[in-house]
Amino acid sequence: MKKILLTGFEPFLSNPINPTMDIVKALHGKGFSDYQVEGRILSVDFEKSPSQFLSYVEEVQPSIIISLGLAAGRTKITPERIAINIKDGEPDNAGVALVDEPIRAGENAAYFSTLPIRAMINSLNEAGYPAAISDSAGTYLCNNIMYEGLRYASKQANIKAGFLHIPASFELAIAHGKIPGWSERDLLASIELCIEECVKSGNESIK
Ligand code: PCA
Numbered sequence: 001m002k003k004i005l006l007t008g009f010e011p012f013l014s015n016p017i018n019p020t021m022d023i024v025k026a027l028h029g030k031g032f033s034d035y036q037v038e039g040r041i042l043s044v045d046f047e048k049s050p051s052q053f054l055s056y057v058e059e060v061q062p063s064i065i066i067s068l069g070l071a072a073g074r075t076k077i078t079p080e081r082i083a084i085n086i087k088d089g090e091p092d093n094a095g096v097a098l099v100d101e102p103i104r105a106g107e108n109a110a111y112f113s114t115l116p117i118r119a120m121i122n123s124l125n126e127a128g129y130p131a132a133i134s135d136s137a138g139t140y141l142c143n144n145i146m147y148e149g150l151r152y153a154s155k156q157a158n159i160k161a162g163f164l165h166i167p168a169s170f171e172l173a174i175a176h177g178k179i180p181g182w183s184e185r186d187l188l189a190s191i192e193l194c195i196e197e198c199v200k201s202g203n204e205s206i207k
Pocket of ligand 1 (some may be wrong): 009012
């Protein structure tokens with residue numbers, strides 16, 4: 001069986017729940033055609049998360065890397081198009097706030113997702129789920145992990161990688177008070193559709 005590494009994040013900032021965790025737990029071990037999902041949860045920590053992520057990549061040896069993050073406030077499933085070489089913004093869970101720092105000094109300014117993001121949007125929209133490509137994964141931990149996944153994949157033959165941001169779940173929307181939410185069932189079904197599109201496109205290069 002080929003492997004799909006599916007990562008999510010722990011709660012952070014004003015979000016006491018991270019719905020990516022439940023999705024990763026629900027899909028851990030699930031088969032999609034000749035692929036099997038290996039789910040892992042990452043901390044929200046500029047110092048620790050990248051090496052934690054890369055150790056999971058080494059352990060799982062995935063053919064496809066799909067990382068999930070919460071974008072509280074967004075209304076749609078948003079596959080990300082690009083990761084940029086910057087760390088900046090709110091403090092992480094260790095209290096560290098970075099300003100204008102490169103993720104990897106002197107390296108590529110950016111990487112494009114190699115997941116079939118347009119096919120994902122089409123599939124989600126056909127199934128009735130609001131979805132759109134996002135042209136910015138931000139400059140916080142999600143962008144950092146997307147950058148690391150694509151950097152790793154760029155050095156290997158036939159590994160696809162990329163990142164999907166999801167809206168809040170109903171549970172988080174209620175706990176938070178001022179953001180839109182989706183049912184957990186719809187969030188899960190949407191990510192399953194995205195995984196199916198990745199599996200369909202196999203290991204062909206889509207760059
Ligand atoms: N979302 C944050 C980090 C963890 C998460 O789930 C982000 O968008 O960077």
